Ligand SMILES: Cc1cc2nc3c(=O)[nH]c(=O)nc-3n(C[C@H](O)[C@H](O)[C@H](O)COP(=O)(O)OP(=O)(O)OC[C@H]3O[C@@H](n4cnc5c(N)ncnc54)[C@H](O)[C@@H]3O)c2cc1C
């Protein structure tokens with residue numbers, strides 16, 4: 001018996017989130033005398049999973065799976081789970097993970113706990129803590145089925161090294177015809193995405209207009225961060241919808257979230273609660289965001305941000 | 321085309337979340353309920369199909385009688401009929417099973433649900449429903465066109481978007497971007513009057529066992545006070561982020 005994890009890769013390379021999923025599953029496995037098997041698609045660096053406690057990788061090399069196809073991916077994960085007689089399947093929380101997890105759960109006849117933020121409080125029955133009410137609260141959830149699927153919330157467990165002897169096997173699942181196909185993918189290359197970012201720099205309506213985003217992008221560049229925005233900013237078309245964070249947008253679970261000219265409405269805060277450290281730059285000392293922040297600068301963004309960029313450049317120059 | 325829009329009835333986004341009964345239940349006291357925002361985007365897109373392509377729209381909710389005002393609002397916006405499955409929605413699987421029966425009985429071509437509800441579940445129902453009914457599924461859907469039985473859907477991916485060609489029957493998980501914010505509809509007087517005459521069928525649930533249960537709730541730990549740094553002393557901010565918070 002084993003724990004099966006789905007490890008996502010891009011252009012043949014595992015994503016960082018895959019190592020977090022591996023670390024998490026390895027910790028559960030260690031407590032329960034189990035081993036961790038990973039299933040991965042067209043991945044070249046599967047060996048690195050051994051560093052995070054994975055003892056076997058089922059690597060699927062198949063042209064038909066070179067592009068994401070939910071039905072075929074979910075079918076393959078199911079076949080891997082059956083082969084390994086897995087009772088627990090763990091996925092991450094990327095867009096693809098969230099697409100696949102409920103499908104895998106139904107196919108496996110397993111209860112599904114999404115947005116899980118910590119190790120199980122018990123494994124029999126399985127009890128996990130997950131976020132609910134879009135990060136405004138947590139729910140202790142018990143899974144009553146024999147098998148379970150966990151969706152691990154991003155950046156909730158971290159990476160834990162656990163050097164393990166890891167073997168990679170080719171795995172050839174039965175693949176059926178699919179009536180869905182990808183026509184085109186439009187993805188900014190070389191940009192850090194909100195989903196993967198450790199630091200997110202976010203701008204609100206206080207920035208007055210899209211022409212003022214140059215300094216936001218520059219600050220993000222210096223920090224190796226992703227850019228984000230509040231809802232009105234994307235509604236006004238100043239920034240793309242994909243950057244909108246909050247209760248009706250994307251959740252952000254970065255290590256550092258810098259909010260510039262954002263008031264801190266409850267719907268915005270719900271989306272950034274899961275970020276570990278929050279910095280607010282706002283010229284209104286009464287802005288609600290200060291109550292939710294760790295560090296704050298009361299000041300005009302148009303003066304503070306350019307200075308901060310200069311100082312960070314100096315700091316980076318002296319520290320690398 | 322027959323469209324089913326799944327409506328979840330959720331606390332207004334401004335709600336403060338509190339729990340009752342030893343933290344085992346959501347405290348509905350003083351809470352306003354609304355159509356889940358993701359479902360509102362979906363319903364608005366369904367209205368486009370109704371007006372441009374002559375589709376019919378049924379809205380459905382799995383819930384107790386107190387969700388009826390939410391269904392009536394969807395009828396006032398323009399849905400043709402409503403179904404309420406008379407049950408407490410115990411978990412995502414339970415809801416998906418109930419909806420699967422509705423889909424099978426009504427032979428819907430397109431099922432529009434939301435990417436996630438902003439209350440309990442976190443994006444379970446649409447994917448489960450699609451898998452249970454054997455329909456195609458597109459999650460985080462931000463664009464949808466249907467011609468005959470072929471659908472072109474755009475979905476958000478991490479850092480961009482992807483266009484998918486697929487076929488009906490189809491389930492989508494709708495979200496912001498599927499329609500523009502300005503196109504969302506507020507029911508007008510005429511809509512509200514017409515909604516009173518539309519059918520709201522109440523059906524009894526299938527016997528289904530939930531797979532998961534919430535045993536208790538918890539609120540996030542209270543936040544310590546913010547540390548303010550003077551705008552003239554940004555070196556201190558950098559030093560705090562490096563030495564104290566250890567995030568840069
Ligand atoms: C159903 C619903 C769902 C919603 N979902 C979301 C969501 O998911 N995400 C979201 O973000 N919002 C959401 N909202 C909107 C939310 O209520 C707020 O309206 C929004 O977050 C405000 O955005 P903002 O802070 O950018 O703008 P504002 O509230 O206009 O705040 C601008 C801030 O900038 C500051 N400022 C102005 N000039 C400067 C300057 N020169 N330097 C520094 N600071 C300056 C001001 O002091 C102010 O605090 C939702 C609303 C509803 C009704």
Ligand SMILES: Nc1ncnc2c1ncn2[C@@H]1O[C@H](COP(=O)(O)O)[C@@H](O)[C@H]1O
Nearest residue numbers: 326382433434436437441442443444445
């Ligand atoms: N009780 C319910 N009745 C009808 N539809 C629901 C219900 N719960 C969830 N849904 C639908 O499923 C979507 C995702 O919800 P969830 O899986 O709860 O995050 C919602 O946006 C609704 O479209």
